[in-house]
Amino acid sequence: MNTGLTRRELVALAGASLVAPSALAQTEPLLMRSIPSSGERVPAVGLGTARIFDRDDETTRGKAAAVIQALVANGGRIVDTASTYGDAELVVGVEMANAGLRDKIFIATKLESPDAAELKRSLTRLKTTKVDLLQLHNVEKRNQSLARFKEWKAQGICRYVGITSTFHRDFPAVEAVLRREKPDFVQIDYSLDVRDAEKHILPAAADVKAGVLTALPFGRGRLFSAVHGQTVPDWASGFAESWGQFFLKYLLGDPRVTAVIPGTGDPKHMIDNIGAMRGRLPDEKERAKMVSFVEAL
Ligand SMILES: NC(=O)c1ccc[n+]([C@@H]2O[C@H](COP(=O)([O-])OP(=O)(O)OC[C@H]3O[C@@H](n4cnc5c(N)ncnc54)[C@H](OP(=O)(O)O)[C@@H]3O)[C@@H](O)[C@H]2O)c1
Numbered sequence: 001m002n003t004g005l006t007r008r009e010l011v012a013l014a015g016a017s018l019v020a021p022s023a024l025a026q027t028e029p030l031l032m033r034s035i036p037s038s039g040e041r042v043p044a045v046g047l048g049t050a051r052i053f054d055r056d057d058e059t060t061r062g063k064a065a066a067v068i069q070a071l072v073a074n075g076g077r078i079v080d081t082a083s084t085y086g087d088a089e090l091v092v093g094v095e096m097a098n099a100g101l102r103d104k105i106f107i108a109t110k111l112e113s114p115d116a117a118e119l120k121r122s123l124t125r126l127k128t129t130k131v132d133l134l135q136l137h138n139v140e141k142r143n144q145s146l147a148r149f150k151e152w153k154a155q156g157i158c159r160y161v162g163i164t165s166t167f168h169r170d171f172p173a174v175e176a177v178l179r180r181e182k183p184d185f186v187q188i189d190y191s192l193d194v195r196d197a198e199k200h201i202l203p204a205a206a207d208v209k210a211g212v213l214t215a216l217p218f219g220r221g222r223l224f225s226a227v228h229g230q231t232v233p234d235w236a237s238g239f240a241e242s243w244g245q246f247f248l249k250y251l252l253g254d255p256r257v258t259a260v261i262p263g264t265g266d267p268k269h270m271i272d273n274i275g276a277m278r279g280r281l282p283d284e285k286e287r288a289k290m291v292s293f294v295e296a297l
Pocket of ligand 1 (some may be wrong): 040047049051052061080081110137138164165166167187214215216217218220221224244255262263264265266268269270272273280
């Protein structure tokens with residue numbers, strides 16, 4: 001997204017009303033979910049940083065500042081990044097440090113392999129000595145081990161370990177690693193129009209008591225394009241005030257989902273997404289209706 005705003009303007013925007021919690025936000029409880037392995041409660045809507053924060057320039061830093069401050073000021077906490085998202089770790093690290101937000105953020109990052117040099121680079125770029133969640137990115141083989149990640153967890157370098165993939169051909173390997181290694185988290189492609197994760201990954205996560213983060217909850221924006229020009233149907237107005245909330249609440253309607261991590265470079269969208277933590281969730285009948293609605297588009 002190109003806002004056309006300078007970094008200074010974006011930060012000013014973030015410091016003004018956009019990041020101030022609304023009266024509703026202060027009174028209405030936000031949806032929190034428990035991390036199964038620890039019972040720690042986390043806000044169920046976070047922020048993804050792929051593509052959006054991948055260039056370390058003035059404009060990107062301004063967007064990151066505005067969005068991260070909007071997330072935290074409105075009750076969010078989880079920020080998901082990766083060693084391979086261009087400069088995203090660096091951009092997030094600088095803004096967390098500048099705004100003094102490290103303690104308020106649950107930082108999740110990903111490594112391509114259990115490599116100490118890669119870990120050191122991520123910690124340096126994030127300007128932190130430990131991350132909350134360290135994930136093995138794009139698991140593709142059944143025999144991939146989390147032994148090193150678990151050692152790092154034992155050393156206090158991360159609080160939780162996880163695995164990720166958005167490649168559906170690799171889901172059998174993800175399930176095998178999930179069942180054998182029993183990580184704290186699995187991060188998987190799951191959206192209202194791509195629900196393969198419901199077949200094997202969500203049940204396996206529940207079996208081994210792993211938390212679930214849903215990557216690509218809007219299908220990289222595909223869902224917004226599908227409903228372009230339409231308003232949220234009346235039957236959904238009791239639980240969704242926007243399309244963003246409609247799509248996110250479908251995912252959060254499954255109690256096995258710990259948090260959704262939509263990507264955005266727009267603080268208004270961040271606040272809209274945070275709104276999915278307020279009000280009721282769709283029940284099973286409504287979730288089925290949401291699926292039929294999207295399938296008919
Ligand atoms: N293997 C893996 O582990 C893996 C792979 C892929 C992704 N991921 C994670 O998943 C995260 C999310 O994926 P993603 O960012 O690629 O795709 P996404 O969250 O499905 O969609 C992002 C798109 O939705 C738009 N958007 C966000 N909130 C909106 C709102 N309220 N209203 C209208 N538009 C909205 C964004 O545009 P604006 O910027 O204009 O808001 C952006 O174009 C990534 O950032 C990453 O952290 C993990």
